[in-house]
Amino acid sequence: MNDLTDQLRKTIRRRRRLLGVGTQCRAAQQLAKNVCSLDCYKQSRHIALYLGTDGELDCRFFLKQAWRDGKQCYLPVLKKGNDASHSMSFIHYAPGGELLNNRYGILEPKPSLPILPQALDLVLVPLVGFDRFGHRIGMGGGYYDRAFAFKRHDLSESVPSYRHMAKPVLLGVAHGLQEIEQIDPQPWDVPLDHIVKV
Numbered sequence: 001m002n003d004l005t006d007q008l009r010k011t012i013r014r015r016r017r018l019l020g021v022g023t024q025c026r027a028a029q030q031l032a033k034n035v036c037s038l039d040c041y042k043q044s045r046h047i048a049l050y051l052g053t054d055g056e057l058d059c060r061f062f063l064k065q066a067w068r069d070g071k072q073c074y075l076p077v078l079k080k081g082n083d084a085s086h087s088m089s090f091i092h093y094a095p096g097g098e099l100l101n102n103r104y105g106i107l108e109p110k111p112s113l114p115i116l117p118q119a120l121d122l123v124l125v126p127l128v129g130f131d132r133f134g135h136r137i138g139m140g141g142g143y144y145d146r147a148f149a150f151k152r153h154d155l156s157e158s159v160p161s162y163r164h165m166a167k168p169v170l171l172g173v174a175h176g177l178q179e180i181e182q183i184d185p186q187p188w189d190v191p192l193d194h195i196v197k198v
Contacts, residue, residue: 008180009128009137015177016055016128028058030198031173032065035124040169040194044121048074048090048168051099051107056126057173057198067095074115076143077108088143089114117147120168125192127172134191135183136172144170148190169193 019027035041047066052058066073074090091109099107117123125144129137138144145152148170172192179197 005137006140009140012129012137012178012180013054016175019055019175024055024058027175027198028052028061031057031059031196032061034196034198035062035171035173036065036069038171038194038196040122040171044071044169046072046074046115046120047122047124048076048120049124050076050126052126053104053106057175059124059173062124074120075107075109076147077111077114078102078104078143086141086143087146090117090120090147091115118150118167123148123168123170125170125172127174127178129178129180129183130172130174130192130195130197131180131183132195133182134172134193134195135185135189136192137180137183142188145188145190149188152188152190171196173197 041047049059049063049066050056051060063073073093075093076088077091079087079089091112091114093109097109099109102108125136127136127138148168151170170190170193172195174195174197176197185191
């Protein structure tokens with residue numbers, strides 16, 4: 001990423017962290033309500049989400065509702081080892097499951113047999129910035145782009161576009177203040193299918 005993107009990332013993260021506890025709590029509750037009203041949620045059985053940090057929208061209200069609705073939920077786990085740089089998998093997380101801090105201080109379930117990303121129905125994707133075209137700026141590690149690269153459409157290849165694939169639906173979730181007028185995507189970026197902002 002260029003210096004302008006890095007500066008934009010810092011600015012939005014700073015604004016996001018300044019949101020008060022009450023504002024964050026109300027946003028998290030609204031997020032759960034909005035996502036659970038979507039057809040893509042109602043039709044999903046296997047859902048990946050994240051546990052918010054650094055002012056990200058909190059998905060815990062959503063997680064509890066998903067459990068009540070009988071959904072199977074998964075959290076991202078960063079792979080360890082020298083050959084696993086910037087890659088992650090999704091591990092099943094059930095009520096009462098143990099969580100551990102990863103190298104960034106983000107809570108993860110204990111490593112176990114992961115679900116294939118292609119087997120997920122819906123993925124709540126964290127982001128720093130987004131635009132109305134489904135482009136996102138993440139934290140810069142490329143974890144989600146690598147995990148869901150099979151959905152990327154590369155015009156230089158003679159294969160069909162996978163963005164139309166029903167599974168998984170990539171749902172970006174963010175505070176409204178994270179919206180940017182336009183993001184210039186990189187060739188490796190995987191666009192979001194939908195965005196829920198609160």
